Amino acid sequence: xxxxxxxxxxxxxxxxxxxxxxxxxxxxxxxxxxxxxxxxxxxxxxxxxxxxxxxxxxxxxxxxxxxxxxxxxxxxxxxxxxxxxxxxxxxxxxxxxxxxxxxxxxxxxxxxxxxxxxxxxxxxxxxxxxxxxxxxxxxxxxxxxxxxxxxxxxxxxxxxxxxxxxxxxxxxxxxxxxxxxxxxxxxxxxxxxxxxx
Amino acid sequence: xxxxxxxxxxxxxxxxxxxxxxxxxxxxxxxxxxxxxxxxxxxxxxxxxxxxxxxxxxxxxxxxxxxxxxxxxxxxxxxxxxxxxxxxxxxxxxxxxxxxxxxxxxxxxxxxxxxxxxxxxxxxxxxxxxxxxxxxxxxxxxxxxxxxxxxxxxxxxxxxxxxxxxxxxxxxxxxxxxxxxxxxxxxxxxxxxxxxxxxxxxxxxxxxxxx
Numbered sequence: 001x002x003x004x005x006x007x008x009x010x011x012x013x014x015x016x017x018x019x020x021x022x023x024x025x026x027x028x029x030x031x032x033x034x035x036x037x038x039x040x041x042x043x044x045x046x047x048x049x050x051x052x053x054x055x056x057x058x059x060x061x062x063x064x065x066x067x068x069x070x071x072x073x074x075x076x077x078x079x080x081x082x083x084x085x086x087x088x089x090x091x092x093x094x095x096x097x098x099x100x101x102x103x104x105x106x107x108x109x110x111x112x113x114x115x116x117x118x119x120x121x122x123x124x125x126x127x128x129x130x131x132x133x134x135x136x137x138x139x140x141x142x143x144x145x146x147x148x149x150x151x152x153x154x155x156x157x158x159x160x161x162x163x164x165x166x167x168x169x170x171x172x173x174x175x176x177x178x179x180x181x182x183x184x185x186x187x188x189x190x191x192x193x194x195x196x197x
Numbered sequence: 198x199x200x201x202x203x204x205x206x207x208x209x210x211x212x213x214x215x216x217x218x219x220x221x222x223x224x225x226x227x228x229x230x231x232x233x234x235x236x237x238x239x240x241x242x243x244x245x246x247x248x249x250x251x252x253x254x255x256x257x258x259x260x261x262x263x264x265x266x267x268x269x270x271x272x273x274x275x276x277x278x279x280x281x282x283x284x285x286x287x288x289x290x291x292x293x294x295x296x297x298x299x300x301x302x303x304x305x306x307x308x309x310x311x312x313x314x315x316x317x318x319x320x321x322x323x324x325x326x327x328x329x330x331x332x333x334x335x336x337x338x339x340x341x342x343x344x345x346x347x348x349x350x351x352x353x354x355x356x357x358x359x360x361x362x363x364x365x366x367x368x369x370x371x372x373x374x375x376x377x378x379x380x381x382x383x384x385x386x387x388x389x390x391x392x393x394x395x396x397x398x399x400x401x402x403x404x405x406x407x408x
Binding site for chain 2: 021022023024025026027028031073074075076077080084113114115116117118119120123124126127167168169170172173174175177178180181182184185188
């Protein structure tokens, strides 16, 4: 695993190993926020940023602190605290220095702490023994993959909403799951090109 | 503080009326991924029920001394502790399954149902009702995912719990064990349940804030 090309890893994380469509991570915010493209894109952007930074940060802390002191069982607690603290910090910085950006991303940031995709990326990075550079690239790629998926589904849902053809019981989460399934099929078509495990 | 509902109501609400998957479509992230085999689903569901009921109990016991502002952090730490216990347990006793589940056990921490129940119920109720609530919601959740796993393993491998069920001539539906199979199967369950058993007339409780 250690010698996987950074560009390969990046594209694999976006397309063939899309964290949402093949690993089912980050489904809850995905189902509830994907009603329209605008908010889907806002949340997606915040996820890309937080995911790239926290995987790097978690990588450093995991290998510099937990491994030398033999505390690997506490990885979950460490990761979740790092993610929560990082999100809080970003929220404060953005609010203080970039108010316009805060209006776009502000409401989405607190949601991210409990987004399973963020924690999932950190856990995958440990299991697959990525180096620091690979971890950051994997985090960024997964984030972009998530952004791509949620934006696409947001756009499709807007159209479906207008068409008004969905049976009553299937409205909301039901139809979203089916759209996601079809999208997932489309992404699986890429899987012959690159494989990472 | 609202009056604590009787145990029977808690069980009914958790198991069916307010079923977390069918009604709210919450918390499916971590478990849906392992529904291609019944065995994995079973272990994962046990982990979730354990974490959910124990965290609800603990949050409820500590409810009067937890400062309001940092309660989310406290809840997350409580949940993580139970997940770590479960993780160490299956690493020790079921190493094969632990390997197969990979990172998904750890992801129980960010399962929205756990935090959702702590926030919505355990934070305002006595320990015993909170435990029952966690148990009921956990079982209600597990039943649906078992349903998904049943369809996926039966059609995808022709087996159930590893035993051959379908005749030799049966061609496995490979699509069912791939990710789209999970999305389609769950969508069908949600559709059926919402059409025939639980029309969305009741006000949908907005628990969706958490990821």
